[in-house]
Structure formats: C-alpha cells, structure tokens
Amino acid sequence: MKAVKTTIAVVAATAALGLATQANAGSTLDAVMKKGFVQCGVSDGLPGFSYTDEKGQYRGIDVDVCRAVAAAVFGDAKKVKFTPLTAKERFTALQSGEVDVLSRNTTWTSSRDSAMGLNFAGVTYYDGQGFLVSKKLGVKSAKELDGAAVCIQAGTTTELNLSDYFRATGMKYTPISYDKSDETVKALEAGRCDVLTSDQSQLYAQRIKLANPDGYVVLPEVISKEPLGPVVRQGDEEWFDVVRWTLFAMLNAEEAGISSKNVEQEAKSSKNPDVRRLLGADGELGKDLKLPKDWVVQIVKQVGNYGEVFDRNVGAGSELKIARGINALWNKGGLQYALRCPTFSAFQAVVLMLPFSIVRRLRWKTKFVGQLTPPVR
Amino acid sequence: MHTDPPKADAPRGSLLTDPKARAWTFQILSILVVIGVGWYLFHNTQQNLANRGITSGFAFLDNSAGFGILQSLIDYTERDSYGRVFVIGLLNTLLVSVLGIFFATVLGFLLGVARLSPNWLINKLATVYIETFRNIPPLLQIFFWYFAVLRAMPSPRQSYSFGDALFVNIRGVYLPAPEAAGGLVPFFVSLALVVVAWVVLARWARRRQEATGVRFPVIWANLALLLAVPLLVSLVFGKPFTWSLPELKGFNFVGGLAVIPELVAITFALSIYTAAFIAETVRSGILAVSHGQTEAARSLGLRPGLILRLVIIPQAMRVIIPPLTSQYLNLVKNSSLAAAIGYPDLVSLFAGTVLNQTGQAIETIAITMSVYLAISLSISLLMNWYNKRIALVER
Numbered sequence: 001m002k003a004v005k006t007t008i009a010v011v012a013a014t015a016a017l018g019l020a021t022q023a024n025a026g027s028t029l030d031a032v033m034k035k036g037f038v039q040c041g042v043s044d045g046l047p048g049f050s051y052t053d054e055k056g057q058y059r060g061i062d063v064d065v066c067r068a069v070a071a072a073v074f075g076d077a078k079k080v081k082f083t084p085l086t087a088k089e090r091f092t093a094l095q096s097g098e099v100d101v102l103s104r105n106t107t108w109t110s111s112r113d114s115a116m117g118l119n120f121a122g123v124t125y126y127d128g129q130g131f132l133v134s135k136k137l138g139v140k141s142a143k144e145l146d147g148a149a150v151c152i153q154a155g156t157t158t159e160l161n162l163s164d165y166f167r168a169t170g171m172k173y174t175p176i177s178y179d180k181s182d183e184t185v186k187a188l189e190a191g192r193c194d195v196l197t198s199d200q201s202q203l204y205a206q207r208i209k210l211a212n213p214d215g216y217v218v219l220p221e222v223i224s225k226e227p228l229g230p231v232v233r234q235g236d237e238e239w240f241d242v243v244r245w246t247l248f249a250m251l252n253a254e255e256a257g258i259s260s261k262n263v264e265q266e267a268k269s270s271k272n273p274d275v276r277r278l279l280g281a282d283g284e285l286g287k288d289l290k291l292p293k294d295w296v297v298q299i300v301k302q303v304g305n306y307g308e309v310f311d312r313n314v315g316a317g318s319e320l321k322i323a324r325g326i327n328a329l330w331n332k333g334g335l336q337y338a339l340r341c342p343t344f345s346a347f348q349a350v351v352l353m354l355p356f357s358i359v360r361r362l363r364w365k366t367k368f369v370g371q372l373t374p375p376v377r
Numbered sequence: 378m379h380t381d382p383p384k385a386d387a388p389r390g391s392l393l394t395d396p397k398a399r400a401w402t403f404q405i406l407s408i409l410v411v412i413g414v415g416w417y418l419f420h421n422t423q424q425n426l427a428n429r430g431i432t433s434g435f436a437f438l439d440n441s442a443g444f445g446i447l448q449s450l451i452d453y454t455e456r457d458s459y460g461r462v463f464v465i466g467l468l469n470t471l472l473v474s475v476l477g478i479f480f481a482t483v484l485g486f487l488l489g490v491a492r493l494s495p496n497w498l499i500n501k502l503a504t505v506y507i508e509t510f511r512n513i514p515p516l517l518q519i520f521f522w523y524f525a526v527l528r529a530m531p532s533p534r535q536s537y538s539f540g541d542a543l544f545v546n547i548r549g550v551y552l553p554a555p556e557a558a559g560g561l562v563p564f565f566v567s568l569a570l571v572v573v574a575w576v577v578l579a580r581w582a583r584r585r586q587e588a589t590g591v592r593f594p595v596i597w598a599n600l601a602l603l604l605a606v607p608l609l610v611s612l613v614f615g616k617p618f619t620w621s622l623p624e625l626k627g628f629n630f631v632g633g634l635a636v637i638p639e640l641v642a643i644t645f646a647l648s649i650y651t652a653a654f655i656a657e658t659v660r661s662g663i664l665a666v667s668h669g670q671t672e673a674a675r676s677l678g679l680r681p682g683l684i685l686r687l688v689i690i691p692q693a694m695r696v697i698i699p700p701l702t703s704q705y706l707n708l709v710k711n712s713s714l715a716a717a718i719g720y721p722d723l724v725s726l727f728a729g730t731v732l733n734q735t736g737q738a739i740e741t742i743a744i745t746m747s748v749y750l751a752i753s754l755s756i757s758l759l760m761n762w763y764n765k766r767i768a769l770v771e772r
Contacts, residue, residue, distance in 0.1 A: 088729050092738045095431060116736035117431035137628075147627040149548060154725070155733030159444040163455040166445075174629070175445035177730070178719045191532045191547050192638070194628045234430045 028100055028232070028239035029073070029290060037079045040066035041099035044084040045182060047205040048314035048322070049105045049125075058082050061313045062103040065124055065230050065247065068303045069101060072246045072295040077302035086179050088155040091116055094231060101243055102231040105199065107157045112231075121243040123229045125314075126326045126335050128222035129161050130200040132207060135217050137194060142221035146171040151184040151193035153177065161224040162197050185209055188216075199226050204320050241289055249296045251338035252278055253305035255329055260308060263300040274340075306336065422739060437735045438463070444730065447721050448637055459731050466726035467748060473643055473712045473722060474752070478705055480648035485655025485704075492660050503656065511653035515711050518650055523642035523718045530638075533629055542622055544630060550641060551623035554634035560610070564617035567610040571602050578602075639720035643712065651708045655701060662697035663689060694767050702760035706753050713749070723748060 032038055042050035042062050050060040063082065070080040083099050094102040095117060105127075106112075108120040133139050142165070152159055154177040166173045176193045178184050185206045188196040198206065200222060207213045230247065232240050253259070256275050258266050267279040277283040280293040287293070303309065310327065311317040328334025392398045426433045438460040446453055449465040450472065491503035510518070528547065531537065536546035544551040582593040611617055623633030666689050674688040716725035728745040732738055 088733045091733065091736050095429065095736070095738070111734075112736070115432040117426075117429040118736075147629060147631070149629060154719070155730045159730070160734070163443055163445045167455060173445065175447055176719060177447070177721075179716070179729070183719070190528045192528070235428065 028236050029242060032073060032100055032239075036074075037081050038066060038070045038073065038101065039081050039083060039099045040069070041083050041085045041090055041093050041102040041104055042066065043104045044086055044180060046105060046202060047208060048201065048318060048320045049205065050082075050084075050103070059313065061124055061309055062105060062230075064303050064309045064313065065103045066101065068246050068250060068299045069243055071298040071302045072242060072249070072291055075292055075294070075298045077298070087153050087181075088179055091118065094118065094233060097233075100232070100239070105202070105228045106231055107199075107226045108229055109157060117234045118231050119234050119240050121230045121232055121240060122247040123227040123336075124247065125201060125228045127199040127201050127226035127228050129158050129197060129224040129226060130203055130222055131219040132188070132196040132198075132203045132216055133194065133219060134188075135215050139195075139219070142219050142223065143169065143171075145173065145195060147173070148195050149174040149176055149193040151176050151178070151187045151196045153181050153184055153198065154179055156198075157224070157226065158198055165223045181206065182209075199228070201314065201320075201322060204322055205314075208319055238290065242291065245285075245289055246299060248338035249278070249299055250303070250306040250309065251329070251336055252340070253296065253300045254307040255331070255338065258300055258305060260301055260304045263297055267294070267297050426739070432737065433740065435740055437737055437740070440735070442731070442734070444734070446726065447719075448640065449721075459735065462731055463723075463727050463744065466721065466723035469721055469726070470709075470712055470715075470723040470748075471752075473640065473647070473715060473720070474709045476644045477647040477651065477708045477712065480644065481651035481655055481704070481708060482701075484648060484652035486659050488652060488656035489659025489663070492656060493663060507653045507656050509653075510649050511657070513650075515646060515650045516714050516717060518646040519643055519714055519718060522645045523638065527638040527642055533625060536625075536630075542620075544623055546630075547638065548629060548635070549638045550636040551630045552634045552636065553620040553622050554632070555618035556621050558616050558619045560615040560617040563610050563614040564607055567607045571606050574602055574606075575599050637720075639715070639718050642718060643715045643720050647708055647711055650711075651704055654704050654707075658697055658700045658704065659693070661700075662693035662695075665696040666692045691767065695764075695769060698760060698764040698767070702757060702764075705756050705760070709752055709756065710749065 040063075042058065042060075045051050046060070048060055050058060050062040053059050066080050066082070067077040071077040073079075083093065085093050085099075085102075085104060090102055090104050090106065091112070093099050101121075102118075103124075105125070106120075107127075108123065112118050113120060131142050131145070139145065145166075150162060150173050152162060152175055159175070159177065162173070162175065174193075176187060178187065181198065181202065184193075184196055184198070187193055189210055196203070196206070200218065203218050207216055207218070210216055230243055232243055253263070256272070256278060258275065258279070263279070266275055267281060270276055270279070270281070273282065277285060279297050280286050280295065286295050289295070292298070304312070307329075310324065314320045314322045315324065324332075324334060326335045328336065330337040423433065439458050441456050442459050442462045443455050445455060446462065446465055448469060450468045451461075451465060453461060453465055488503045488506060491499050492507065494500050494503070530545060530547040533546050533548055536544040536551075538544050542553045578598060579595055582595050586592055607617075621632045623630040623635070625631075670688055670692065671684060674684040679687065712722060713724040715722040716729060719725065723745055728741050732741040735741070
C-alpha cells in the first residue's frame with residue numbers, strides 16, 4: 001500500500017496547503033502550546049537516527065532532538081508525537097503544517113532553504129555520501145564502479161550527488177530507486193543492484209540490518225557534504241529560534257561539561273556565570289524565547305547533552321559504533337560549534353547596542369550621500 | 378376541428394412564480410457558487426504559498442533535473458530538464474498501459490471463450506483462473522511478481538541462458554536488439570507496399586465475392602505477401618537489421634535490449650488481473666446473443682467458425698465494448714501502482730521524485746492528475762467512437 005499511501009498523503013497535504021489558513025496565521029509555538037504536544041516528522045526506520053525499538057519506543061538522534069524541543073517547551077520530553085515520513089513525503093508534510101518540525105536526517109541545501117519555504121535550524125550530524133557493496137564483487141574503490149547498478153532512495157540529495165559523481169568521473173551507472181530505504185537494502189541483498197549509496201551514517205545503520213553484515217563493506221570514498229539537521233517552516237522566527245536554541249543548548253551543555261547526571265546539582269550550585277545563565281539561574285534567556293526559565297535544565301535532564309545523545313544512539317554506546325569524527329565539538333577537533341547564550345538580557349543588549357547603531361546609521365548616511373554625488377572628473 | 382397550439386408567451390405571473398425564470402435563476406446561482414469556491418481555493422492557495430515563501434509557477438519545468446532514470450524511451454541525460462523527465466514518465470506510463478491492454482485483451486478473449494467451452498477441463502481451468510485473479514488486489518499481484526518471482530532469479534553471472542541470445546536474471550530479461558543496417562529503408566518501403574496491397578486485395582476479394590459468390594483465401598494471401606515481399610527485398614538490397622546480442626561485461630549485461638524486472642512485473646500483474654475481468658465481459662457478451670441467432674445461422678448452412686465470426690461476435694461486441702472500455706480505463710489508472718516497485722512511471726518519477734526535488738507539490742500533482750484525466754478521456758472517446766460504429770443501425 002506504500003505508493004497509495006504516499007499518493008494519498010501528498011494529495012491530502014496538497015489540499016491542506018490550499019485550505020490551511022490557520023497554520024500560517026498563528027505562530028507555531030502558540031499552536032504547539034495550545035495542543036499540548038510537538039508533532040515531529042521522523043524517518044520511517046533508520047537505526048541510530050529514528051527507529052522503533054522492540055518495545056515500540058522511538059529512538060535515535062533525530063527523535064531525541066524532537067524530545068529536547070518538547071522538554072524545552074513543556075518541561076516534559078514525552079509531550080511529542082511522531083509522524084514517520086518517507087523522503088518523498090517529508091517536505092509536503094512540513095509545508096502543509098502536518099508536522100511542526102521535521103527531524104529526519106535531511107540535508108541542508110540551498111534549494112530547500114530558499115525555494116521550498118523551509119528553514120534549517122542547525123546541524124545535528126555532519127554526514128557525507130558513500131557506497132556499500134558486497135565483498136564478493138571484489139571492489140575496493142568507488143572508481144571501479146563503472147557500469148554498476150546502484151540502489152538509491154528516491155527524492156533525496158544522494159540521487160543528485162550520485163549522478164554528479166558518475167558524470168564527473170566519466171563512468172556509467174543504472175539508477176534503481178525506491179521510496180523506502182528498507183527497500184533499497186532488500187534490493188541490494190537480493191542482487192537487484194551491485195551497490196547501495198546513501199549517507200555514510202545510514203550505510204553503517206543499514207549494514208547491521210543485513211542478514212550477513214560482514215559480507216558487505218563501505219567503500220572509502222565520501223562523495224559529498226551532507227549536513228543533516230532539523231527543519232521548520234520559513235516565516236516563523238519564534239519557533240525557528242526555539243528549535244535552533246534547543247540544539248545549541250545541547251551543544252553548549254556538553255561544552256560546559258553539564259550532563260544529565262550533574263545538571264540539577266549544577267543548576268543549584270554552579271558559580272560559573274556562563275553555566276548559571278545557560279541553566280536559567282541568571283539572565284533572561286528563557287523569557288526571550290518565550291520558554292520556561294529552566295528549559296535547558298529540562299532538556300539536559302530528560303534527554304541529555306549532545307555528546308550523551310550521540311553516544312547513546314550512534315556512538316560508542318550503540319550498535320553502530322560511529323566515531324565522533326567531525327561531529328566532535330569545535331574545541332575537540334570537530335565541527336560542532338554552538339553560538340553563545342546572550343550575556344545580557346534583550347533589553348540590556350538594546351541599550352548597550354544603541355551607540356553602535358547610531359554610529360552605523362551615520363556611516364550609512366554618508367555612504368549613501370556619497371553614492372548620490374556624481375563622481376568628479 | 379382546429380385548435381391553436383399553446384402560445385409561448387402565455388399569461389405569466391410574477392418572476393418568482395414563473396418556473397422558467399426560477400430555473401434559470403437557480404442554475405446561474407449554482408454556477409456562480411461553483412466559480413466562487415474555485416476562485417477562493419485558487420486565490421487562497423496562491424496567497425498561502427506566497428506567505429510561506431514557497432516558489433510557485435511552472436518555471437521549474439525548464440530547470441535541469443540532475444538525477445538518473447532507470448528506463449527512458451527517449452534519450453535522457455542528467456542535464457535534461459524536469460519537462461523532459463515528465464515526458465519520460467508519461468511515455469513509461471503509456472508503455473505499461475499499451476502492453477497491459479494488449480496482453481489483457483488477448484488473454485481475456487481467450488479465457489472468456491474458454492469459459493464457455495463444452496470441454497469440462499478447459500471450462501473449469503478458465504473458471505478457476507478468473508475467480509482467483511479477479512479477487513486478489515492488483516497491488517498484491519504486483520508484489521507477488523516482483524518480490525516472489527523476479528527477485529528469485531539468479532545473479533547476472535548465473536543467468537538462465539537461451540541459445541546465448543536471450544538471458545534472464547534478477548536484473549531483467551536481455552534480448553537481442555535489432556540495429557539498423559544497409560537494407561533498412563527498402564525494408565520499410567516494402568512493408569508499406571504490403572499494407573497497400575492488403576487493402577487493394579481485400580477490396581477486390583469482397584467485390585468478387587459479391588459479384589460471383591466465389592471466396593478468396595484473403596488471410597493466407599496476406600500472410601504470404603507479408604513473408605515473401607520483405608524477404609525478397611532484403612535479398613536484393615541487403616539485410617535490414619543486424620542483431621546486437623547482450624554480453625556480460627563487468628557488472629551487467631551490455632548491448633541487446635534489456636527489459637527491466639519492474640516493467641515485467643507490472644505488465645504481468647496488470648494483464649493477468651485485467652484479463653480476468655475482460656474474460657467475464659466477453660462471456661457475458663457472447664451469452665447475450667440469443668441462441669436463436671446461432672440456430673438461424675446453422676439453418677443457413679454456415680460452418681461453426683463462420684457462425685462465430687459473422688453472426689455471434691459482431692453482435693456480442695455491441696455488449697462487450699462499453700464494459701471493456703472501463704476495464705481499459707482501470708488498467709491505465711492501476712498502472713500508477715508501478716510506483717510501489719520503483720518502476721519509473723509518471724507517478725513515481727514526476728509526482729514523486731520531481732515533486733520532492735523541487736518541492737512544488739501543487740503544480741506537479743495538478744499536472745499528473747490532468748494527464749491521467751486526459752489519457753482516460755482519450756480512451757473513452759476512442760472506444761465510444763468504435764462503439765458507435767459497430768452499434769445496431771436503427772431505422
């Protein structure tokens with residue numbers, strides 16, 4: 001029923017896009033507060049990112065980001081409902097207001113950011129596209145894949161990168177695309193295709209789903225940059241800020257050494273002004289975001305800091321055992337860099353910024369006048 | 378006696394009580410409501426799209442697509458536009474529809490006749506077939522052919538080989554493909570001449586039969602013409618085709634004609650499913666011709682084959698055509714199920730991949746829906762025209 005379901009979902013979403021005035025008019029944060037939970041779009045089954053465990057619980061990095069948003073808004077990480085979406089369904093579901101936030105290993109690209117009316121709140125995982133092949137083929141490098149049949153998930157950036165890579169290297173390939181990533185794995189196992197391409201994190205996750213994981217190998221080449229992150233609708237800065245700063249709060253907590261184990265202790269007794277501001281003991285960070293004062297405490301207590309979430313889902317503490325690599329914090333050799341929480345409250349900031357903005361305005365004026373004056377020859 | 382016809386402008390009451398005026402008012406009102414609702418939906422959609430910063434319009438059709446496609450009937454590279462992807466999807470849908478309609482019709486007519494056969498075995502086999510395949514959802518049948526049958530085929534290296542020219546494996550069926558050679562143009566010219574000869578021969582045979590009563594074996598003569606003329610022409614002008622054989626090179630077979638398993642699965646499933654319905658349609662059509670017609674024909678001294686051809690089938694067709702049309706329409710619409718197994722049809726390619734790459738849901742869905750509407754309406758028109766042509770001429 002997959003295709004039918006997809007079609008129905010797309011048509012329904014299209015219709016909703018036409019009819020829904022409410023989703024656009026009100027702010028998402030207010031709507032979320034009113035209904036009492038966050039509706040979160042996740043993947044339809046990707047170990048480490050979003051999948052259901054044997055107890056039927058959703059797990060994964062992408063899932064934990066949603067839980068963190070719920071913890072920030074309601075002080076309760078359980079107030080979140082998940083909508084599993086295929087790669088094809090995801091954007092329409094977000095655009096039409098079916099989900100409040102899309103946390104579904106989605107690559108941040110210019111066309112999605114601009115033409116589709118979406119905003120990426122940050123990067124939860126820096127990924128890159130790779131290839132998974134059967135060891136039996138004896139292929140050691142992606143450069144030996146000329147003429148191969150390649151399984152791929154339809155409607156993804158990987159589809160475009162794949163064609164770019166083969167075009168750039170002057171090789172030929174046959175694309176075999178399916179809606180679900182599970183179907184691509186089955187097709188690889190059955191031998192419908194020679195090689196499976198996807199983001200590397202997914203390849204590791206999919207490899208453990210195979211009947212014989214050791215018979216397959218991930219090739220060394222990484223052919224693209226895939227920054228994955230949560231997405232919200234464009235034009236609702238308030239909600240965008242909530243999601244973005246939830247992510248930053250998790251990173252900042254890790255950087256400050258605050259974890260789910262010590263967060264309550266730190267909130268009470270820390271002397272470090274940065275930590276006190278972050279955890280809501282000082283300053284107005286929560287209020288400016290329209291969130292409770294202890295929102296960061298709740299995120300870290302109930303979900304954990306970024307490092308804990310990473311380890312638990314994809315890192316050393318998981319089946320996938322992916323190294324932190326470029327996903328380590330910036331001060332530990334990685335790319336994860338969160339902006340700082342404000343040192344001053346919004347009001348203080350405006351007062352302090354006043355002289356600067358006056359100066360800038362004057363400068364801008366002179367520049368403008370200068371342009372109007374015709375050049376002297 | 379002479380009576381005046383009732384006058385058109387008979388005394389009328391107020392506009393409110395006049396039935397004609399009232400009817401017009403209500404009809405105009407309902408049209409206005411329909412237009413109003415349509416305009417509201419259109420306007421509201423436009424505004425919402427603009428408010429959310431989602432690009433709208435059809436300019437995206439000119440943008441370069443950038444992804445690969447498994448099967449295209451026309452040349453395609455990743456640099457081609459979304460517009461061309463649309464054409465490829467449409468052609469792939471039409472390919473499945475045409476193949477499906479052809480096989481379903483042939484199989485359906487055979488089964489329909491078989492179910493009426495006095496032979497117990499043939500009769501029961503046809504009944505079992507019809508009752509089984511008619512009652513299993515088409516999507517399940519597609520899955521059955523794709524995942525249970527074609528996924529069980531061997532890998533390219535262990536392909537089933539038939540005379541080193543035809544190979545079957547999990548990647549599909551590989552056939553020898555004709556490639557143009559020197560004698561191609563004369564070959565096609567000779568084929569065209571044969572067709573002209575057929576028409577002339579048929580006219581001549583009919584006129585002779587009407588004049589003298591002597592019949593001419595038109596079918597055998599036609600067959601002889603079809604075989605002899607092109608053969609002679611190719612002997613004189615050289616071979617029209619050379620055959621390119623599929624060859625195992627690297628990962629896959631190269632050369633020849635590759636039929637992908639997705640296409641095979643969807644064609645099999647849809648033909649087999651729709652054939653069961655067509656068989657019932659055919660059976661009901663034949664049963665609708667009263668037995669008296671057969672008896673009358675027999676008493677004229679016609680042979681059973683001729684009775685079927687000249688008396689029963691022409692009358693049965695009148696009953697068969699309308700429901701047959703809706704079976705064809707069902708098949709075309711069911712072909713969109715191809716998306717479930719990754720066959721690059723219009724729904725999977727255009728309303729799926731293109732929609733997702735561009736994010737323009739409303740435009741792509743609207744285009745796709747209107748295409749299916751257009752295909753279905755064309756088939757309806759064609760079949761209605763044919764139905765009118767064979768319908769009973771009433772005097």
